[in-house]
Amino acid sequence: MIYRSSQGEVYKAIRARLARKGIAVGETAGYPRVEVHSFTENAPTDKDGRVRVVSCVVESMSVTSYGHSVSMNEENLARLLAGDWHTLGNTFNVLGVVPDQLTELTENLDTKEILYRQLQRINITIWQN
Numbered sequence: 001m002i003y004r005s006s007q008g009e010v011y012k013a014i015r016a017r018l019a020r021k022g023i024a025v026g027e028t029a030g031y032p033r034v035e036v037h038s039f040t041e042n043a044p045t046d047k048d049g050r051v052r053v054v055s056c057v058v059e060s061m062s063v064t065s066y067g068h069s070v071s072m073n074e075e076n077l078a079r080l081l082a083g084d085w086h087t088l089g090n091t092f093n094v095l096g097v098v099p100d101q102l103t104e105l106t107e108n109l110d111t112k113e114i115l116y117r118q119l120q121r122i123n124i125t126i127w128q129n
Contacts, residue, residue: 009088
């Protein structure tokens with residue numbers, strides 16, 4: 001078996017799951033938007049080197065309200081936890097998705113608006129075919 005990094009395939013799959021009307025996913029500087037970043041691919045957890053965990057942050061950003069950023073994060077989790085993941089790039093299968101640490105931040109923008117941010121770390125267990 002050849003070890004392959006899964007980060008690119010995981011990123012594409014997450015972006016596709018989070019795409020929805022009215023919420024940009026990693027494609028604009030405007031708000032509201034969702035960004036997927038800070039990937040960490042851990043060492044294999046099995047003898048064959050096929051199972052590993054990929055962690056990343058799914059960040060929900062809104063200038064509308066704190067509640068809007070929370071609602072965006074809840075919708076993101078619902079989409080990511082849905083059990084219908086498919087093979088990622090014909091190389092990886094998703095075995096499970098587990099939400100991890102949630103960090104809430106507010107930031108004052110130059111426009112005098114308040115940016116409400118929800119940074120949700122998720123762990124995705126994958127199996128390399």
